[in-house]
Amino acid sequence: MRPSSLATLAGAFVLKQENISILNCLPFSPRHTTPEKFYIEACDEGADAVLAIDRVSNEMTLTGKKDVPPSAVTRPICGIMGTMRLVAGMYLIVITRKRNVGSLLGHSVWKAVDFDVISYKKTVLHLSEIQSQENKTFLSMINNVLTTDGFYFCTDYDLTHTLQRLSNTSPDFQEMSLLERADQRFVWNGNLLRELAAQPELHKFALPVVHGCILFTES
Template structure:
């Protein structure tokens, strides 16, 4: 079920009236919020919008947040198109606005006014983050393979109901609207991460290379302050990254994950540039198992690629991690440690081929998702779960190399299947090289 794509907010002294503008329905129902009683209702459009109302265009409702002064309505007031996936538009949130139900702060003490101002400032800081994305027609929170493996009943659900809650960053503030099913078309799930859609036309065929990174809402926090796993198995810095290659009605994807080492550890910030990590003296196995039970259920077999140093301050992380993996004895987990800094010191990036060669049998076995003219020809059976300490630089390098290898394969297989026919006429005996040259030139 799609969400209203374009709306108009009408503000009166007593009510917020939100009117859907886009769509084929004439005089669609209005969302009416009583600013005094705080009641939220869906009403027939019987011309009840007064001419004196202050009106403005909006592109979605982020949700409702209750602060010291009372409830605030959070709205998307400006958006930017980043492209389309399967013909469905994806939007980046550019500007938001926070509108108070109450018209004054006279009911608050000076202390309460100061607190409310502080909370609004924090809220503005969060909302000013550049990497919020949404779609009114496409489920950004699920991979292509997960979407394909769903039932018709699931697909008929509202976007906020069917969304993967790990990646819905406004789920808390949507609750008041979401608890009323009739308001589903006003509820947009918003994802934090990155969506990059690069489209080119090659031999009169439109080709898109898409990269989606979905940041998890659980155990969120800043560098040094949040590390490792919690009792529920959620880890810091967990990101699901999906690489999509799309040509007309043919589409394929490859998924990888990253996340903090799933043991209990901390790295308290101090005056050092890189404070030493400390592994806590506790049982790590239960939380580790919860984390990987969910990983295996969601993605299939796991290959853990651990890039931390195996000597020095990071050694304690590698030692404990490997011990817990051994204790778990899970046949669906394979562990591949690789001391990135030691192996690649003095700019010896070529030595990354040592790691890639070790991972190649798994990459071939996992495969990727490929849908050719609405028929699924391939599915992905497992993922690489990569980590370093921050899950940034070292992880980025290795994930990029794995993604590049799979992209090569997707292009070659696509040409052989005539799925990506735009390059078929230019492919020679060295198919892999030719496809890559064409894709690079198209950027």
């Protein structure tokens, strides 16, 4: 079997927010702040790539660690589930805690345990009372779904294909990012990753997640 190429950034990420505490980014926070960005920084040794998300224009760009403001508040995350537009605007969905469930051909398989849904907006004052209530309802529905057991991911192995399929692929296939080569039928967060999928240079930050049951037994 051919070895799987490293197709996404491994390990942990750091979410940095310019001039704002993470507490001020919770949904429905009324505090007004000046426009800033999310910075997603990989913790891989030697990695310099940083994903910058403009919280006003929603634009996603690739930058470097030197561009992250020193005043940015740091918070560790395990990966990006994707983005979603609700009534109030765009939201960033991240994995905040993971648990190792086993190893597949030497590749660690992780179970996503906790998530956070972070609003791009700092306030919902632009919403009417009805819109605000609808937004709260949608957020509650999303959080209920995320508490469902069975979200798994691997940063350096494709969980969406069978071993037989992976053993009979071309070198070009092996060089693709995990997002590009994944069988979209089994990528639970495929729609959430559409913004990242549209920009190939950002694929390294996209984390395909499958939903189901993965069990490891000792032989």
